[in-house]
Amino acid sequence: MKIAIAGAGAMGSRIGLMLHQAGNEVVLIDRWPEHIQAIREKGLIGEFEDQTITAKLPIYSPEEIVEGHTNVDLVIALTKSMQLEAMFKDINAIIGKDTFVFCLLNGLGHEETLSKFVAKQNIIFGTTTWTAGLAGPGHAKLVGTGSIEMENLAPEGKDFTLKVIDIFKQAGLNPIYSDNVRYSIWKKACINGTLNGLCTILDCNIAEFGSMSMARTLIETIIGEFAVVAKAEGIELDQAQAIEAVEATYDVKTQGLHYPSMYQDLIRNHRKTEIDYINGAVWQKGQKYQIQTPYCAFLTQLVHGKEELLNAK
Ligand code: NAD
Numbered sequence: 322m323k324i325a326i327a328g329a330g331a332m333g334s335r336i337g338l339m340l341h342q343a344g345n346e347v348v349l350i351d352r353w354p355e356h357i358q359a360i361r362e363k364g365l366i367g368e369f370e371d372q373t374i375t376a377k378l379p380i381y382s383p384e385e386i387v388e389g390h391t392n393v394d395l396v397i398a399l400t401k402s403m404q405l406e407a408m409f410k411d412i413n414a415i416i417g418k419d420t421f422v423f424c425l426l427n428g429l430g431h432e433e434t435l436s437k438f439v440a441k442q443n444i445i446f447g448t449t450t451w452t453a454g455l456a457g458p459g460h461a462k463l464v465g466t467g468s469i470e471m472e473n474l475a476p477e478g479k480d481f482t483l484k485v486i487d488i489f490k491q492a493g494l495n496p497i498y499s500d501n502v503r504y505s506i507w508k509k510a511c512i513n514g515t516l517n518g519l520c521t522i523l524d525c526n527i528a529e530f531g532s533m534s535m536a537r538t539l540i541e542t543i544i545g546e547f548a549v550v551a552k553a554e555g556i557e558l559d560q561a562q563a564i565e566a567v568e569a570t571y572d573v574k575t576q577g578l579h580y581p582s583m584y585q586d587l588i589r590n591h592r593k594t595e596i597d598y599i600n601g602a603v604w605q606k607g608q609k610y611q612i613q614t615p616y617c618a619f620l621t622q623l624v625h626g627k628e629e630l631l632n633a634k
Pocket of ligand 1: 328329330331332333351352353356399400401402425426427428449451452453454455582590595
């Protein structure tokens with residue numbers, strides 16, 4: 322299968338490398354000039370726990386990819402949320418009537434964005450527990466293991482999605498066909514919508530956050546706001562299950578010592594965050610349904626304030 326990775330940062334590098342190792346034709350699309358240059362010069366380095374590999378993968382900017390790459394079977398979207406629309410505008414020419422797009426971004430609202438560029442029956446949505454980081458341009462750090470859930474938005478696309486599942490299985494990506502991917506996306510958004518923003522603003526890791534006496538109240542209130550808005554969108558979130566999923570991350574033997582990706586992006590690297598697609602999306606959707614979401618609104622504003630103070634790019 323010919324696969325393009327639209328947004329070949331940390332996660333795109335992981336998925337791209339694993340699919341390439343399993344024998345698929347993988348093309349990377351990215352906008353970061355230093356990353357493109359490093360991969361062209363030295364290949365993409367994947368530092369796994371047990372081995373380091375270097376893969377000579379082709380990489381193009383979105384403007385370059387439209388030349389001669391119109392036969393891509395699957396585009397895997399892995400930009401940051403705020404980069405998704407511009408990426409798909411620029412690569413629109415490689416999306417034919419038979420091209421499928423698999424969205425693996427965190428956050429909410431991507432269905433609306435992708436539906437502008439791709440027929441609904443060709444869109445697959447998913448969530449993943451895999452993680453990835455970048456040590457620098459062209460160099461991905463790939464520890465741990467994970468799995469991927471996926472489901473196509475319209476039933477007509479299921480046969481192709483099952484083929485994607487086979488390919489992902491061969492690559493060791495542990496995929497499963499989900500029977501309710503929208504629910505999984507909202508549940509993951511609850512984890513990101515509590516830990517990401519709060520650890521970033523409170524300047525703490527996950528275990529430190531969990532040790533605070535107000536931790537339970539904060540996550541209960543935020544998840545409560547997510548649940549009311551999810552309900553207006555037809556999704557019945559199990560709040561107790563979502564709270565349990567957040568609290569399960571506090572353990573220092575698992576993820577407790579970890580600083581969420583938003584913390585790393587903003588506090589360490591002064592990069593803009595995905596807050597508008599997590600708490601900000603709940604706030605915005607809440608306004609549409611006339612539902613008050615003051616904690617999500619406040620957290621979104623605080624994170625944007627911090628972005629301004631740090632001159633995040
Ligand atoms: P990323 O920041 O590594 O990459 C996203 C884009 O930003 C890429 O185009 C990349 O080249 C560019 N970029 C990265 N570092 C840069 C820098 N220093 N300067 C300029 N550009 C830079 O993002 P990611 O972690 O791969 O996340 C992609 C999506 O996957 C997001 O929606 C994220 O929430 C989700 N996700 C990530 C992980 C993870 O562990 N990284 C896990 C699950 C889901």
